[in-house]
Amino acid sequence: MGKDAAVALLRFIDHVAITVADVDRTTQFYDRLFGAEVPFDHAPDGCTLVRTVIIGGAVRINVHQQGNGIDLVADRPTPGSVDICFRFGGTIREAEELLKGHGIEIIEGPSPRIDNEGNQAQSVYFKDPDGNLVELMTND
Template sequence: MKQSVLLGIDYVAITVADVEVTWAFYERLFGTEIINEYAPGGRPAVRVFLLGGGARLSVHQAGNGVDLVAALPTPGSADICFRWGGSINEAQTHLAGHGVAIVDGPSPRRTLDGLPAHSVYFRDPDGNLIELMAAN
């Protein structure tokens, strides 16, 4: 593999229909912690939170007036995979316990570092496809 100067991904930003609804969803599932917020006029336009394991998600309110965003920011256009620290069965149980429907899986996959894994997929309130991947 070619040597890279990149160290990893610092955060991923997604555009959502309602920052508060999305925050509540991820907080309920993963116990997220808000680490930064931009709220002109008291209404959150951007909220950044930790999901655990060093993963950071920046949630942008659709139509928030912030200029430095993707060319076509659209709610429900993301596909994100998170590594799950337990078994895939524990991931399924966790999602079911929170009333989150699994749309696919468990499906066999490989992790970035080549380990055999399984994934389950679900959708967040905006329809983003979220994957939980557990190494076998």
């Protein structure tokens, strides 16, 4: 299959996996901000190794407990190593208010950006409990 055919077949990112120090703490953080559903826990012997978390009703994150012994992972699965951008449906001011309302420090922004379709956008950045860099991007 050629590159053009492969490009035509690629649809979207299904999920992102992040490694964290505490699965419950991370789940609570994203639930507090965006609402979180937990459709699946891989928890043999009652110890959660991987949790599937759906935030905002549409975005899937697989949350891996650090040192979970699962072999199919990135080379260096380390808490705080992810940089992820979420498209935010509200205004940049609403994004700021959401974060400030939860006592979350905005470490940069609002900053002008270009989205994946080449349109003008704005972003604010913050850290999750493990130090992962999280961006909320909006086209308001």
